[in-house]
Amino acid sequence: MKRSEFVILIFSLCLIIVTPIFFRNEYFLHLLILGALFAQLANYWNLLDGYMGLINFGYAAYLGIGAYTSALLSIHLSFPLPVCMLLGGLSAGIIGVLLTIPCLRMVTFSTAIVTLAFAEIARIVATSWTGLTKGEMGLWGIPSMFSGQSKIPFFYLAFSLLFAGAVVLRWIIRSRLGIAILAVREDEVAAITSGVEANQVKLLISGISCFVAGITGAFYAHYIMTITPGLFSIGYTIQIMTMSLFGGKGTFAGPIVGAFLLILLGEGFRFMEDFRLLIYGLLIIGVVMAFPTGLVGAIDRVRRILWLGGKRE
Amino acid sequence: MFLQQLVNGLIIGTMYSVVGVGFTLIFGIMRILNFAYGEFYMLASYGAFLAYSELNLPLWVVLPSMMMVLFGIGALTEKSLLKPVRQRTLDWSVPIIMVTLGLQIVLQNLALIIGGGTFRGVTTYLKGSLDLGWVVVSYERLLILGVSVILLIVTYLLIQRTKFGLSMLAVSQSRDGALLSGINLQRVYTLSFGLSAALVAVPGVMLMPLLYVYPTVGQVPIMKAFAVTLLGGMGNVEGAILGGILLGISETMASAYVSPLMKDGVAFAFMILILIFYPAGIGPYLQQMHQKVVHR
Numbered sequence: 001m002k003r004s005e006f007v008i009l010i011f012s013l014c015l016i017i018v019t020p021i022f023f024r025n026e027y028f029l030h031l032l033i034l035g036a037l038f039a040q041l042a043n044y045w046n047l048l049d050g051y052m053g054l055i056n057f058g059y060a061a062y063l064g065i066g067a068y069t070s071a072l073l074s075i076h077l078s079f080p081l082p083v084c085m086l087l088g089g090l091s092a093g094i095i096g097v098l099l100t101i102p103c104l105r106m107v108t109f110s111t112a113i114v115t116l117a118f119a120e121i122a123r124i125v126a127t128s129w130t131g132l133t134k135g136e137m138g139l140w141g142i143p144s145m146f147s148g149q150s151k152i153p154f155f156y157l158a159f160s161l162l163f164a165g166a167v168v169l170r171w172i173i174r175s176r177l178g179i180a181i182l183a184v185r186e187d188e189v190a191a192i193t194s195g196v197e198a199n200q201v202k203l204l205i206s207g208i209s210c211f212v213a214g215i216t217g218a219f220y221a222h223y224i225m226t227i228t229p230g231l232f233s234i235g236y237t238i239q240i241m242t243m244s245l246f247g248g249k250g251t252f253a254g255p256i257v258g259a260f261l262l263i264l265l266g267e268g269f270r271f272m273e274d275f276r277l278l279i280y281g282l283l284i285i286g287v288v289m290a291f292p293t294g295l296v297g298a299i300d301r302v303r304r305i306l307w308l309g310g311k312r313e
Numbered sequence: 314m315f316l317q318q319l320v321n322g323l324i325i326g327t328m329y330s331v332v333g334v335g336f337t338l339i340f341g342i343m344r345i346l347n348f349a350y351g352e353f354y355m356l357a358s359y360g361a362f363l364a365y366s367e368l369n370l371p372l373w374v375v376l377p378s379m380m381m382v383l384f385g386i387g388a389l390t391e392k393s394l395l396k397p398v399r400q401r402t403l404d405w406s407v408p409i410i411m412v413t414l415g416l417q418i419v420l421q422n423l424a425l426i427i428g429g430g431t432f433r434g435v436t437t438y439l440k441g442s443l444d445l446g447w448v449v450v451s452y453e454r455l456l457i458l459g460v461s462v463i464l465l466i467v468t469y470l471l472i473q474r475t476k477f478g479l480s481m482l483a484v485s486q487s488r489d490g491a492l493l494s495g496i497n498l499q500r501v502y503t504l505s506f507g508l509s510a511a512l513v514a515v516p517g518v519m520l521m522p523l524l525y526v527y528p529t530v531g532q533v534p535i536m537k538a539f540a541v542t543l544l545g546g547m548g549n550v551e552g553a554i555l556g557g558i559l560l561g562i563s564e565t566m567a568s569a570y571v572s573p574l575m576k577d578g579v580a581f582a583f584m585i586l587i588l589i590f591y592p593a594g595i596g597p598y599l600q601q602m603h604q605k606v607v608h609r
Binding site: 102105106107109110112113114116117118120121124125127128234238241242245246249274275277278280281282283284285288289292293 | 414
């Protein structure tokens with residue numbers, strides 16, 4: 001680990017620990033919790049798409065599957081919550097692997113639409129299976145993780161999940177597996193001839209990525225305590241994608257920066273009422289037109305201009 | 314009953330073909346997914362609503378004028394928003410997809426602010442229906458069928474027979490090769506983006522009585538466009554035409570024999586099933602068959 005990375009690590013840890021002490025505002029904490037959840041999702045979407053090049057436009061489906069599995073288990077069978085969350089993650093991971101099997105044979109952009117179609121099917125099933133999911137009414141009365149009204153325990157849990165997720169992600173990328181992932185993205189045929197089991201790598205990474213999405217969905221369910229089939233909708237997927245691409249696809253810091261920035265900016269424009277989303281959209285267009293490689297790419301470019309090193313493009 | 318559903322599916326399917334052809338064209342040429350595509354549909358729908366029911370213009374004026382307006386909007390979008398991104402970076406596929414995502418949000422909210430969230434629309438363009446005994450078709454659906462079939466034929470001829478169409482095909486086959494043969498890439502991009510928007514204007518006008526118009530109506534056609542593009546093979550025009558018809562028929566069948574709620578779900582499941590056996594879509598297989606027949 002480089003020294004600059006170590007400094008950033010310690011600094012962000014301190015910031016996380018200190019924030020709830022100084023900001024008692026529940027709404028602000030809520031936004032930060034959402035930011036952490038979305039950062040986690042954007043990170044692992046980035047693992048699948050940015051690092052491995054397996055485009056997934058139905059990522060919200062795994063979020064929804066994790067949320068519904070965990071919520072239903074805790075309501076009907078009253079399992080302990082950590083077990084529910086783990087099972088939610090596992091079910092999302094297994095379904096993710098199963099869906100990746102047909103995708104292995106397809107060309108790049110086809111997987112995008114197969115996953116999108118799968119998310120739509122999942123949403124329609126969740127909407128019409130009213131006996132189990134209560135349909136559009138949404139599932140409510142999901143047990144909360146912590147008793148009491150305070151958001152601070154949720155805050156610490158969300159950020160420790162994000163932290164653990166980021167560390168695991170970093171470890172995956174730096175390991176032999178990470179090299180295999182990048183090789184598969186750059187040239188699959190060359191990777192296979194060099195002895196990389198491309199299909200196994202794809203299945204494994206899809207499994208990991210969808211497992212994390214499921215866990216995050218389960219956390220969301222036990223945090224908000226009501227869930228609707230809207231959780232499966234393409235809107236969430238697009239939000240996750242936007243965050244990841246806005247910060248910089250295929251970079252480590254990009255999705256995290258993008259997630260927090262977009263969540264906070266989205267709320268920051270709330271005083272503009274009806275014009276809020278309009279400005280949000282214009283901002284996305286503006287930033288992409290100015291920095292096509294994402295914000296992190298832009299920072300790297302500035303550093304290179306100033307002779308401070310920074311990664312080559 | 315079965316024949317009735319088949320005819321209904323066929324008619325709506327030809328409209329899906331039009332939607333799909335416009336989308337797949339842009340994918341083939343620029344290798345991007347245009348997320349603002351549904352919003353072009355929405356703009357055309359609003360335009361048709363204003364022109365037809367507020368200004369009382371006849372349909373044969375509304376349809377071509379909307380196509381021209383959308384052609385302008387599409388070409389302008391390409392020139393003002395996408396061209397600068399292309400000039401700034403070499404690997405521009407992903408940034409351009411992002412720009413179209415942003416454009417989608419902007420256009421939806423613009424429509425919401427200006428027009429409000431209410432559902433608008435006209436009940437029908439044409440009243441009455443044709444009763445053939447074994448099947449009943451309303452005149453409006455016949456009109457939809459006629460317009461889309463003519464449009465598909467014209468588009469097909471435009472691509473296969475004109476110089477501009479051939480240059481589009483060349484770009485979609487190999488960007489570098491096209492550049493080396495002296496094709497003006499920028500011009501092809503701008504005109505084909507305009508053409509794609511003009512194509513989706515037709516469903517925008519014609520389907521307005523069926524789907525109504527509201528700010529997020531674009532979600533419906535873009536899902537169909539995704540499905541058709543995938544089914545037909547990415548960037549494959551013939552495949553998209555057949556894919557649209559298949560999607561239309563499978564949707565109506567699903568809604569008649571399974572459940573109207575599950576309509577989209579069954580159609581998508583059918584699509585994934587086809588893709589398991591034909592991973593590249595049906596378009597390439599169609600071309601292979603065509604070649605076999607021709608060379609025999």
